Amino acid sequence: xxxxxxxxxxxxxxxxxxxxxxxxxxxxxxxxxxxxxxxxxxxxxxxxxxxxxxxxxxxxxxxxxxxxxxxxxxxxxxxxxxxxxxxxxxxxxxxxxxxxxxxxxxxxxxxxxxxxxxxxxxxxxxxxxxxxxxxx
Amino acid sequence: xxxxxxxxxxxxxxxxxxxxxxxxxxxxxxxxxxxxxxxxxxxxxxxxxxxxxxxxxxx
Numbered sequence: 001x002x003x004x005x006x007x008x009x010x011x012x013x014x015x016x017x018x019x020x021x022x023x024x025x026x027x028x029x030x031x032x033x034x035x036x037x038x039x040x041x042x043x044x045x046x047x048x049x050x051x052x053x054x055x056x057x058x059x060x061x062x063x064x065x066x067x068x069x070x071x072x073x074x075x076x077x078x079x080x081x082x083x084x085x086x087x088x089x090x091x092x093x094x095x096x097x098x099x100x101x102x103x104x105x106x107x108x109x110x111x112x113x114x115x116x117x118x119x120x121x122x123x124x125x126x127x128x129x130x131x132x133x134x135x136x
Numbered sequence: 137x138x139x140x141x142x143x144x145x146x147x148x149x150x151x152x153x154x155x156x157x158x159x160x161x162x163x164x165x166x167x168x169x170x171x172x173x174x175x176x177x178x179x180x181x182x183x184x185x186x187x188x189x190x191x192x193x194x195x
Contacts, residue, residue, distance in 0.1 A: 042159050045155050045159060046155075046156055046159060048155075049151075049152040049153075049155045049156050050152070050156070052148075052152055053148075053149075053152045053153075056138070056148060059137055059138045060137070060138060060139070060140070060145075061137055102139070104138070104139045104140065104145070107140070107142075107145045110149075111145075111148075111149065114149070114153065115152075118152070118153060118156040121156060121157075121160050122156055122159070122160055124160075125159070125160040134163065135163055
C-alpha cells in the first residue's frame, strides 16, 4: 500500500516536460535522445555506430540523395533524411558523390541510407523510454 | 577515400547495425549483448550463405 503513491508520483514525473524532445533530438543528432534520458552508454554506442556508418559511407564515395526522380530515389531520400543534421550539414558542405562511379560507392550509398534508418529506430527507442513504453 | 573489400563492408555493416538493433530491441544489457551477437551472426552468416548460392548458380 505504501508504494502506490510513489508509483503515481513517478508516473507523473515521467510525463512532465515535452514528451517528444528525445524523439526529435535523437533524430537530429544521433544518440542525443538517449543522452537526454541520461543513458550515456547506450547513447554513445548509438552515436558511434550511426556516425561511423555515415562517415564510412561518405568515405566510400557514397551518394547523398538530393531529389526524387523516381520511387527508388524517393525511398533513398527518405532514408538519408533519417540522418537529421548529419544529412543537412553534409549537403551544405557538398560532401558525398553526385553519381556512383565505383563499386564501393554503391556500398557507401547503402551505408548512408541504413545509418538514417537506424537513427530513426534509435530515436523511436528514446521516445519509448521517455514515455515509459519501454522499461529502463 | 576508402575501398573496403565486399566482405569487409559486410563486417562493418553487421557490426554497426547489430549494435543499434541490440540496444533498441531488447531491455536489459545482458539481453542486448546476446541479441546483438545473434544479429551479427545472422548478418554475416546469411551473407556467406547467399554468396555461395550465387557462386553455385553462376557456374
